[in-house]
Amino acid sequence: MKPIEDIEILNDHSIESQPKHSSRKVYIESYGCQMNFSDSEIVASILKKQGYEPTTVPEAADLVLLNTCSIRDKAEQTVRQRLGQINGLKHQNPGLLVGVLGCMAERLKERLLEEEKIVDLVVGPDAYRTLPDLLQQADDGVKAVNTFLSRDETYGDLEPVRLNSNGVTAFISIMRGCDNMCSFCVVPFTRGRERSRDPHSIVNEAKDLFAKGYREVTLLGQNVDSYKWSEAENNKARLEKAGLSDTVGFAQLLDMVARIDPRLRVRFSTSHPKDITDDVLHTMAAHPNVCKYIHLPVQSGNSRVLDLMNRGYSREWYLEKIKRIREILGEDCGLSSDMITGFCSETEDEHQETLSLMESVVFDFAYMFHYSERPGTLAAKKLVDDVPAETKNRRLQEIIQAQGRHSLRRYQREIGTVQEVLIEGPSRRSHEKLQGRTSSNKVVVFPAENKIKGQYVHVLIEDCTSATLLGRIIDR
Ligand code: SAH
Ligand code: SF4
Numbered sequence: 150m151k152p153i154e155d156i157e158i159l160n161d162h163s164i165e166s167q168p169k170h171s172s173r174k175v176y177i178e179s180y181g182c183q184m185n186f187s188d189s190e191i192v193a194s195i196l197k198k199q200g201y202e203p204t205t206v207p208e209a210a211d212l213v214l215l216n217t218c219s220i221r222d223k224a225e226q227t228v229r230q231r232l233g234q235i236n237g238l239k240h241q242n243p244g245l246l247v248g249v250l251g252c253m254a255e256r257l258k259e260r261l262l263e264e265e266k267i268v269d270l271v272v273g274p275d276a277y278r279t280l281p282d283l284l285q286q287a288d289d290g291v292k293a294v295n296t297f298l299s300r301d302e303t304y305g306d307l308e309p310v311r312l313n314s315n316g317v318t319a320f321i322s323i324m325r326g327c328d329n330m331c332s333f334c335v336v337p338f339t340r341g342r343e344r345s346r347d348p349h350s351i352v353n354e355a356k357d358l359f360a361k362g363y364r365e366v367t368l369l370g371q372n373v374d375s376y377k378w379s380e381a382e383n384n385k386a387r388l389e390k391a392g393l394s395d396t397v398g399f400a401q402l403l404d405m406v407a408r409i410d411p412r413l414r415v416r417f418s419t420s421h422p423k424d425i426t427d428d429v430l431h432t433m434a435a436h437p438n439v440c441k442y443i444h445l446p447v448q449s450g451n452s453r454v455l456d457l458m459n460r461g462y463s464r465e466w467y468l469e470k471i472k473r474i475r476e477i478l479g480e481d482c483g484l485s486s487d488m489i490t491g492f493c494s495e496t497e498d499e500h501q502e503t504l505s506l507m508e509s510v511v512f513d514f515a516y517m518f519h520y521s522e523r524p525g526t527l528a529a530k531k532l533v534d535d536v537p538a539e540t541k542n543r544r545l546q547e548i549i550q551a552q553g554r555h556s557l558r559r560y561q562r563e564i565g566t567v568q569e570v571l572i573e574g575p576s577r578r579s580h581e582k583l584q585g586r587t588s589s590n591k592v593v594v595f596p597a598e599n600k601i602k603g604q605y606v607h608v609l610i611e612d613c614t615s616a617t618l619l620g621r622i623i624d625r
């Protein structure tokens with residue numbers, strides 16, 4: 150027999166899931182980081198209880214939501230252009246509601262309603278639970294805004310509705326917000342204070358995904374190394390019942406998720422060079438199913454610039470971390486980074502130091518940007534954005550070229566090796582081929598040979614480009 154609480158939960162759920170508008174469709178488009186894509190799945194879950202079904206066709210939607218990013222000016226311009234296109238849809242369907250969610254909603258608040266007339270709803274990242282009320286208001290013809298930032302919202306109890314899923318890999322949000330104050334970054338303002346999600350709900354979500362056939366989860370946070378759940382703020386008895394200790398840090402969380410099943414791969418993002426610990430590296434080494442790949446954004450190779458960026462580490466500290474990673478996890482561990490060129494007052498010599506750091510690490514992959522000043526950030530208030538656009542761009546091209554050479558080198562060294570690959574689906578170019586990734590996060594393309602997504606195969610790597618490994622399955 151089920152315990153009483155379970156029956157009550159079931160009853161509650163059945164009431165909640167009564168559709169209010171049974172045939173409505175929502176189209177959600179996500180921009181920015183994986184956290185935003187993951188949040189869109191929370192939004193879809195909240196809206197599903199209101200009777201909204203997700204659609205991939207904007208023309209078929211009653212509600213169009215753009216989950217936006219503010220990280221660089223260009224990200225915001227892209228959204229504004231998209232709103233212009235969606236205006237056309239509103240002409241065809243005057244009942245269509247248009248909402249802006251996410252970081253741009255949080256940054257611009259009511260101003261967005263004045264600047265973009267077609268917007269009916271503006272909802273910040275911590276206010277998604279109020280979407281049903283806001284939609285009711287918008288349905289009644291009153292524009293609706295909620296950009297309240299919370300200190301404890303993690304949406305930990307909600308089951309995300311997976312959007313555009315391959316059924317094999319999924320993201321699990323483990324924390325929200327960021328307490329670092331990197332001087333260039335708008336995230337602390339758009340996402341609020343850092344808070345960690347109950348480890349019990351994280352493990353349950355991963356177990357549930359595994360039971361549904363998923364074979365890889367990526368634990369997400371702006372700074373996963375500062376994940377911390379403690380009993381003081383939360384419910385000790387419940388943790389004890391679940392066999393968890395009263396304080397859980399990232400290394401422990403990783404260990405807990407890795408133990409669910411050896412066939413479930415575990416990845417995580419993003420690590421911060423100042424916070425990643427040996428404990429995390431040892432936990433990675435201890436579990437074959439924790440993928441040997443770390444995204445460790447460096448931003449600049451010069452200590453003065455790093456100091457101005459308020460990153461909390463120097464060039465030497467970063468290089469020492471890389472050494473530690475290679476000592477504990479070996480040379481094969483995948484490493485990637487983010488870099489910004491032309492930050493306030495960056496000199497030519499300092500830019501050369503970014504190039505020389507790249508030469509000494511040789512990243513597998515990197516996301517590279519030129520600096521874009523964001524209103525309200527420490528850099529916008531205290532520093533001068535004085536590197537000319539052409540110089541920023543030229544420096545960006547130089548690091549992109551260096552990275553291209555480095556990626557090719559790192560991919561070439563895999564030729565002749567046998568890699569375990571989790572198949573994610575058909576290759577983008579050919580349906581006779583499949584694609585998946587190695588533990589170190591490199592995409593591999595190979596002939597299908599009757600294998601299907603979700604399976605693990607051993608692939609002999611025979612060739613590569615600077616972004617893809619090519620090979621053939623050697624399993625009998
Ligand atoms: N939390 C992650 C990064 C989040 S933002 C971390 O701490 O590393 C993703 C990347 O965008 C950053 O690593 C940085 O390289 C870039 N970025 C952030 N703000 C930027 C800005 N104002 N201009 C250009 N790039 C920026
Ligand atoms: Fe932004 Fe820094 Fe936080 Fe990353 S760690 S989200 S770059 S403030």
Ligand code: F3S
Nearest residue numbers: 181182218219220252
């Ligand atoms: Fe962009 Fe917000 Fe992510 S600013 S990078 S969507 S946290």
